[in-house]
Amino acid sequence: MTLKNRLAFLACLLFFPGIASALTISLAQIDASRLLVTQNVQAYVSVTDDQGLPVEGLEPGAFSIAESSDGVSFQLIPRISAFTPNAGAVAGITFLLLIDDSGSMYDTLDGKATTDANVTRIVHAKDAVRTLLAGMTNPADRVGLAYFNTSYHLLSRPTTDRGRIAGLLDGIQRPSPDQAYTELYASLTQAAREFAGIEGRKAIIVLSDGENFPYALHAGKAHPVFGSRIFTFREPITANQEEGNTIYAVNFGIGNAPDRNLKEIALQTGGTIFDARNRAELAGVYDTIHRQVAGEYLLTYRATLTPAEEKYVRARVVVPDGEASATRFYFASTVFGLPLRGLTLFLVIPFVLACLLLWGLTLLRLERKTGPARLEVLQTQVGRPVTRIVPLTSAKTVIGGSPKADLTIVGAPQIREQHATIIFDPKDKSYTVVGTGEIFVNNQPVKTRTLESGDVIDVGGATIVFDDEGRPVS
Amino acid sequence: MTTLARRLIFLALGLLAGICAWPLAEVILFLQSGFSSYLVFSVFLGAVTGAVMGVFFGAAEGITSRVKSRIAAGVLLGALVGCIGGGVGLLAGQEALWMIGTFVMQSYANFQRVVLPLSHAIGWAILGIFVGAGEGVRAGSWKKIGIGILGGLTGGLLGGFVLEYGRLAFPLAGYSRLIGFATLGCAIGVFYGLIERGMSFGVLRILTGGLKGKEFLLNQRRMRLGRSPRNEIALPSYEDLADRQAQVRIRKGEVVLVNLEPRIPILVNEQKIDESAENRGAERRLKLGDVIRIGSARMFYKYE
Numbered sequence: 044m045t046l047k048n049r050l051a052f053l054a055c056l057l058f059f060p061g062i063a064s065a066l067t068i069s070l071a072q073i074d075a076s077r078l079l080v081t082q083n084v085q086a087y088v089s090v091t092d093d094q095g096l097p098v099e100g101l102e103p104g105a106f107s108i109a110e111s112s113d114g115v116s117f118q119l120i121p122r123i124s125a126f127t128p129n130a131g132a133v134a135g136i137t138f139l140l141l142i143d144d145s146g147s148m149y150d151t152l153d154g155k156a157t158t159d160a161n162v163t164r165i166v167h168a169k170d171a172v173r174t175l176l177a178g179m180t181n182p183a184d185r186v187g188l189a190y191f192n193t194s195y196h197l198l199s200r201p202t203t204d205r206g207r208i209a210g211l212l213d214g215i216q217r218p219s220p221d222q223a224y225t226e227l228y229a230s231l232t233q234a235a236r237e238f239a240g241i242e243g244r245k246a247i248i249v250l251s252d253g254e255n256f257p258y259a260l261h262a263g264k265a266h267p268v269f270g271s272r273i274f275t276f277r278e279p280i281t282a283n284q285e286e287g288n289t290i291y292a293v294n295f296g297i298g299n300a301p302d303r304n305l306k307e308i309a310l311q312t313g314g315t316i317f318d319a320r321n322r323a324e325l326a327g328v329y330d331t332i333h334r335q336v337a338g339e340y341l342l343t344y345r346a347t348l349t350p351a352e353e354k355y356v357r358a359r360v361v362v363p364d365g366e367a368s369a370t371r372f373y374f375a376s377t378v379f380g381l382p383l384r385g386l387t388l389f390l391v392i393p394f395v396l397a398c399l400l401l402w403g404l405t406l407l408r409l410e411r412k413t414g415p416a417r418l419e420v421l422q423t424q425v426g427r428p429v430t431r432i433v434p435l436t437s438a439k440t441v442i443g444g445s446p447k448a449d450l451t452i453v454g455a456p457q458i459r460e461q462h463a464t465i466i467f468d469p470k471d472k473s474y475t476v477v478g479t480g481e482i483f484v485n486n487q488p489v490k491t492r493t494l495e496s497g498d499v500i501d502v503g504g505a506t507i508v509f510d511d512e513g514r515p516v517s
Numbered sequence: 518m519t520t521l522a523r524r525l526i527f528l529a530l531g532l533l534a535g536i537c538a539w540p541l542a543e544v545i546l547f548l549q550s551g552f553s554s555y556l557v558f559s560v561f562l563g564a565v566t567g568a569v570m571g572v573f574f575g576a577a578e579g580i581t582s583r584v585k586s587r588i589a590a591g592v593l594l595g596a597l598v599g600c601i602g603g604g605v606g607l608l609a610g611q612e613a614l615w616m617i618g619t620f621v622m623q624s625y626a627n628f629q630r631v632v633l634p635l636s637h638a639i640g641w642a643i644l645g646i647f648v649g650a651g652e653g654v655r656a657g658s659w660k661k662i663g664i665g666i667l668g669g670l671t672g673g674l675l676g677g678f679v680l681e682y683g684r685l686a687f688p689l690a691g692y693s694r695l696i697g698f699a700t701l702g703c704a705i706g707v708f709y710g711l712i713e714r715g716m717s718f719g720v721l722r723i724l725t726g727g728l729k730g731k732e733f734l735l736n737q738r739r740m741r742l743g744r745s746p747r748n749e750i751a752l753p754s755y756e757d758l759a760d761r762q763a764q765v766r767i768r769k770g771e772v773v774l775v776n777l778e779p780r781i782p783i784l785v786n787e788q789k790i791d792e793s794a795e796n797r798g799a800e801r802r803l804k805l806g807d808v809i810r811i812g813s814a815r816m817f818y819k820y821e
Contacts, residue, residue, distance in 0.1 A: 075619065079612050082554040348558065350549045352633060374618040376633060377555075378610045378640035379562065380680065382546035383691045390540035393695070397537030401573060404526065404580050405588050421722070421817060485808040486786035497725040497815030499808045506806065508724050508817065 065093040066365040069313025070358050071131075071244055071339055072287060075346070075373040084346045084373065087130065088358045089339045095291075095315015096331070097338035098362075099128070107359045108344050112351030114370070120344045130341035135183025136244045136332065137201045139237050140175070140208070141230065142168055142190040143251035143295070144215050146223030150252075152295070152320070164295045167319060168250045169212045171293060175248065176205045178329040187237055191230035192218045193258045194268065200237060225256035227302055229269060231279035235286045244336050245288045246314070248328065252295035254302040276304035280311045287371060291332060292316040313369075352376040416474060416496075416511035418442070418450055418465070424504035426455030435474060435511075440465040442502050450507070458503035465494070465509075474511065476500055523581045523732075524710035530580075531706020534573035535698035538566045542698065559611045560604040567603015567648050570702060571595035574652040574709065586746045591655065598651040606647025610673075614640035634685075638677030641701065645673025649705045658737055664708055672704025718772050719805060721765070724815040727754040735772055740765045742811070757781065758812030765803075772818070774809065775800040784810040 067090070074085040086108065090098040103126035109117035148165040151157045160166065176186065187201035188208050198211045231249060238245045257273050258266045265271050283290055291314040294301040306316045315331070317324050342358065354375035359368040416435040420428040426444075429451040433440065441448040445460035452458050459480045466475045476484065477491045483501035484492045494500075496511040545562045552558035575595015579588030618636040649669025653662030676697040683693030720732040733740070733750045740749035743762040750765065752758065759778040766773045774783065774790065776799045782789045783799070786808055790801035803809075809816040 075615065079555050079559065079608070079615065082556065346555075348550050348552055348555065350546070374615060376614065376618060376637065377546075377549070377559070378607055378614055378637065378644060379542055379546055379694060380637065380684065382549060383543055386544060386547050390543055393536045394540040397533040397573075400533050401530070401537075401576060404529070405576060405585070407580060422819060486806065497810075499724070499815075499817055501806075506817070506819075510724070510729070512725065512729070 066098070066360065066362065066367040067091045067095075067310050067313055068358055068360045068367040068369045069284075069289060070287065070356065070369045070371040071289070071313070071336070072242075073356055073371055073373040075375070078346055078375075082345050083124065083343055084356070086342045086344070086356055086358055087339045088342060088360070088369070089131075089313055089335055090360050090367070091310070091313055091315065091335065093310070095310060097335045099338050101128070101340065101360065101362065105360050105362055106340065106342055107361070108342060109357045109359070110347045110349070111355040111357070112349040114355045114372070117355070117357055118347055118349070120347070123342050123344050125341070125343035127341040127343075129338060131244075131336040131339035135181050135185060135203075136246060136336060137185040137187075137238060137241050138179075139187040139189060139201060139234055139245075139247045140172055141234050141247055141249040142172065142188075142215060143192075143225065143227070143249070143253070144190040144196075144218060145192045145225040145253065145256065146218065146220070147225070147253050148295070149217055164252050165215070165217075168293075168295060169215070171250060171319060172212060173209055175329055176209055179205060180329075181333075185241075188212070189230075189234060189237070190215045191226055193222045193224040193226060193266070195226065195230040195233045197237065201241065221262070224258040224261065225251070225253055226258065226266075226269075226274070227251060227255040227305070228274035228276050228279050229257070231290065231308065232274060232282045235279065235282035235288055238286060238288060245286065246291060246332055247283065247288055248291045248293065249305075250293045250295060250319070251302065251305065255304070276302075276308055280308055283312045284369065284371065288312060289314040289332075289335075291328060293319050293328065295319045346375075350377070350381050352381065416509075418500075419508050419510055420450070420452075421499075421506040421508055423452060423455065423506070425457065426452050426505070428452050428505065435465060435467065438467050438469075440467075442500075442505075442507065452502070452505050455503055455505065458505065462502050463500070474509065476509075478502075524707075526581055527577055527706040527710035528703060529706070530573045530577050531702035531704070531709075532699055533702070534570040534706070535700070535702030536695070537573065538569040538702070539695045539698040541565050541569060543694070555611070556608070559607045563607025563610075563644060564600045564604035566644075567606060567651065568596045568600035570603070570648050570705070571597070571599020571651050571655070573702070574705065575599070575655055577652070577706075577709065578656065587751070594655045595652065598655045599648060602647040602651040602654070603644065606644040609647070610640035610643035613643050634678055634681035637681050638674045641677030641680070641697070642670050642673030645669030645671075645676070645701055645705065648701075649708070652709065660736060661709070665705065668705040668708025669701075671708065672701040675704055676701035718767050718770075719818060719820045721750065721809070722817045722819060723752075724817055726752075726814055728752065728814075735765055735767065738767050752811075752814050755811075756813040758814065762811055772803045773800050774803050781812065 069089050070086055071089055072087040077083055092098050103123060108120040108123060111117040149163045151162050152164055185201040185203050186205055186208050188198040188211050190196050198214055199208060234247050259271050260273055290309050290312040292305045292309045294316055309316045317328055353372040355370055355372045357368055357370045418433045420431045433450045441461050442450045442463045443461040444452060444458040448461060462480045463476055463478045463482050466477060474494045475491060476494055484498050494509045498509045500507045500509060549558055572592050572595050575591035576588050579591045614636045617639055646666050646669045649665030650662045653665045679700050680694055680697030683696055718735040720734055722732045723729055741761055741764055742748055742750040743760045744753050744758055745760040746753050759781055762778050763783060764775045764777060766775060776783045776790055779799055785801050790799045803818050805818060805820050807818045
């Protein structure tokens, strides 16, 4: 997605948030794995009410799907070809537990300062996490752990080893005053990226007691990582919608108000907010999430072929008392990529040019013309010829190591100064080789020999071919 | 034609193949929305691209061996094999692209810089493998299939990366895909030309007649020699030899010349090759530097 498209997409989310009504729809997963074979895309959607509870029993007619290649202009899909309620995957869910470790988490539940470490909110939060971990019954579930205050700290990427996660809780310690701020939005935005490479349902469970309290705004100086950037509550929503993460919030803000946008963040990503005072509700968080996944609707539709690197899918649900929509994208890039913006006639040029050149290559002179008689050095074992091709224009042509020879081979001590001579007989226009040293013709030792075209003369390891195509080979 | 010239011709043909396939691909890409499904689109696009490349590489052998009738046959068969290879190849490449893309794309981060180029390059490489193997299938040579696969793989990866990073670096340039295609074609051509050296058992250099100077690479287990243009070593313009006169075999690392028509003698170093060796035909093991005479053709066996 180009920056421009991305901004447009962002703008869409900002100005047309999924209709802040009682209803939320979230695209839990888009399965395009059979797109090439069937042209079908499957979208898993969950619909939740204003309490974050799954809405069941919806009819196919309540849903519609639209696709877009730029995230801006959507094309309505005429028909949802298959509709399956209660289609949620039973495969495991991947969780990231995100614990607020800001200063106020070291107060009591009702917001009073205390020196008794055992009654602080953080102790309750850690207890809640242990309760959650103990309640996770599906062995395929994976859990990761992170905490935040002024900064975001990842303790473990999602793993199936839940015992290890419980052990890591002790690593969350009271922050220094400078570290005690609450970068809630920034941390939820960063946490969205922790699920890289993980398929299926992904959920962030954030345990927090207070409102977003950015360092740059309240400490009067730039944040060590974010600088002067202040995250809005829209950013974690966008980031997590893009990644398909659902956010569930557990509120420890008793006595002081919870973050005013935390509920919106949870609802907008298809999640809900739980109250930490209510132990029964806390213990039911895991079951609620599982029930929501199981209650997903599966919408199958025929995908459009509009060229795009990533294709946006907008699912919309309309019921009598409300409507909601959500957008995600799937990977639709083709091997050769996006088409040109327009075709020009100039495209004909390379095509014609290449065809003409191919035709030209086939016309390469297929037969070689005959030339005057000559000697050509094919290879030497030692030394090298001064010239590789010597025409036989005089009555005598000398082959040897001497610079005065007609065909000189330098750097070969075994070749005599005048090792062999080619003598032209004008009477019958024949060439005869005469050796003063040892010579071979066609690998046969000779002293003298009348040559035929194609004869191979060996002079002290130098291979020389006699070429006289004017004369037929006998 | 010397080996160097032969390689240059292969390189040129590869380059031309890429240049020729590119405009066709652009037209088909432009019409993507009009196709009924990604399946039809991928197969059609791959088949056309592969067929064009097949034409150029199919012509190569005929051009380098200077036998016109083999050019036509090579072009036709090359187009057919390339068409099939390209269709299957682009389909496989597209599926791989989506599988890898979807897997890596589970996270949005790094989508542009890593996911797209990587998965595209792999998609291209798979297409390249199929297109590159085509010429080997056409020639019926496992070695050429292997060579082509290596060339296609290299060219596809390079071409894919060139295309993607070219697109990122110059988003408005329409020709980055042309460079990708040219890279793919060149790499396949270079590999066809190059690897044969390492796999060959020397060359037979023609010393006389119309093919004077041409060097036949001995790179297949059995290569037929004779006047017929269907032979691997085709000597159509020569006299006093049979349509299928001889066979050059590579046996246990040695090059053996077998005379299939003992009525017409073959001379190696002016000696008739031993007729008593086997009743199915006389044969002789060749040594580097041997001078061979078959009819009006003279040849010199040399290491490249």
